[in-house]
Amino acid sequence: MKDIANRLGVSLMTVSKALRGHSDISEATRARVLECANELHYRPNWVARSLVLQRTNLIGLVIPDLMHSFFAEIARGVARVLEPHSYQMVIFNSDENPQTEMTQVQMLVERSVDGLIIASAQSADNHGLFTLLNRYHTPFVLIDREPPGVPAHFVGVDDDELGEMATMHLVEQGCRHIAHLQGPPSATGLGRLRGYKRALKRAGLGQRDEFIVPARHDDASGYQAMMKLLAQRPRPDGVFCYNDPVAAGAMKAVLDSGLDVPRDVALIGAGNVHYSDLMRVPLSTIDQSSGAIGESAAKLLLENLRSSGAEQPGRILIEPKLVVRASTQRS
Amino acid sequence: MKDIANRLGVSLMTVSKALRGHSDISEATRARVLECANELHYRPNWVARSLVLQRTNLIGLVIPDLMHSFFAEIARGVARVLEPHSYQMVIFNSDENPQTEMTQVQMLVERSVDGLIIASAQSADNHGLFTLLNRYHTPFVLIDREPPGVPAHFVGVDDDELGEMATMHLVEQGCRHIAHLQGPPSATGLGRLRGYKRALKRAGLGQRDEFIVPARHDDASGYQAMMKLLAQRPRPDGVFCYNDPVAAGAMKAVLDSGLDVPRDVALIGAGNVHYSDLMRVPLSTIDQSSGAIGESAAKLLLENLRSSGAEQPGRILIEPKLVVRASTQRS
């Protein structure tokens, strides 16, 4: 930039303004500056710009599992909205580890990102992340996992309803011994569990504690949990799995045990990940519109950035949608 | 930081040095500074630090498709290596679009990332990206896709060998009409095609141009391409697919057409993505050790950052490994 000024015999200021199309700089000099900048392959230094502007045009996205295509789709949704506003996205993968997550949020804040979008891995009763977040002025939007009792912007589905919907579907398919592979103790995991219980009650089916088996969020844990479940008598004839990866693992377990899906055991997941349709037995699931979640969250955050975020929390609930495939069709 | 200085009645410098454990600051003041910093929840401002240090401790990762778990695993590998060196990773998703990719590289450079890892979406004959890259001093490592004739650090597999290995496996399974669903015209796509042709020659099988059908990189394109292939006579009895997503789409096409995998058509992919094992018919594939690619690339880049990158290009080839599952077992 200094080079350009020297070469053209104008001041550094003129160059700075010309480059940004600032109010009134004569067309002539503006053109000369731009041309010269091109020749010299001038590129603005965002670090310096950010320092003085107190604004990086960066937003941070913290998600628990990049390998889960549900979150990858969210990331795409976010990027899609941000791009035209010339914001960029920094992704962190917390690996479902609350401690890692806090460190990453910390780092993002130190990097002065303008805003945060977080799918939190915190267990439902831990508010550490939020006391951290509240120390800084960085606006943030929570997605997918809504911690109870924390006033914050949120975009996601109603997990209670999701759990109920999935479980009711199994009921309607004639299942009478319905089990649940439970996810992590996040808001999401607990909500889905509540929905499961509520559906059982509504259907007048008894609830058995042994039919609630803890898994984690991935297919490996789904496999193990399902194996435990299959060892029980009576054997469940329908299982609502925390999410699609867990359901995928569970399906493998059922098939490996020489049983049939859905005849012996019907399976339903949640998330409608991209490959659900391509599995051994195409997986019934609850769609959460992952792309839409990302987009809405990004929009909400951008609004907040503009209005300096003083208004009250927005809350966007996306309707869960049942997607019926072979894994639950017992007729 | 200024606050700390005031509160303690020492100079700003003392604080700066104390915080970083600089050579000699009396233990006493150091302790006082650290304690006070804690109380005030002081956090360093990386933007400012980066500006003066001319170093951001950020590395940029540009990949063509986050939804493809092959790349998601690479990202994890990179993060795993970077983390202990307190480097952080900025991910961009180029969506297989060369133009987008160049823009993203540009942005990353403007953000002064210390290094780049790129799985390029450029077609094999386009060197635009590299003239761009060479303008700046930012060290970079290419992964997965090696453009011919460009001296650069590279980590990936030998795609010619991969293609040959996959195709030979089909030959050994008794396939005689072997087709190829071709990927994008990137170095990877072309290499795999070459390997396919070479294997046919080695096996003494004739090569039919109609058996080479262009797809892209995703399952949707695999589905379409496979449908075209199935309309042909003779119908192929074995297909080497550019990658696993394409193979997944192809599998859907075959099954939707009422044919059997592998009896009527054997299928093999490449990448060994995480869910290959969970598909309708578990998919045979060529493993590329995605995690290892990410790790090696990150290590190579870090070495370069330390040595200010003046040495000659490193080239790390990872052995492709055949993974046989049901989709090719015809015995």
Added chain:
DNA sequence: TTGAAAGCGCTACCAC
């Protein structure tokens, strides 16, 4: 062992 000065590359605010 501590502190003052200068500057990283850029922009806002005011004079000319």
Added chain:
DNA sequence: GTGGTAGCGCTTTCAA
């Protein structure tokens, strides 16, 4: 229209 001055938050260099 154009240009100087000051400063963003931090670090390196050198003097006290």
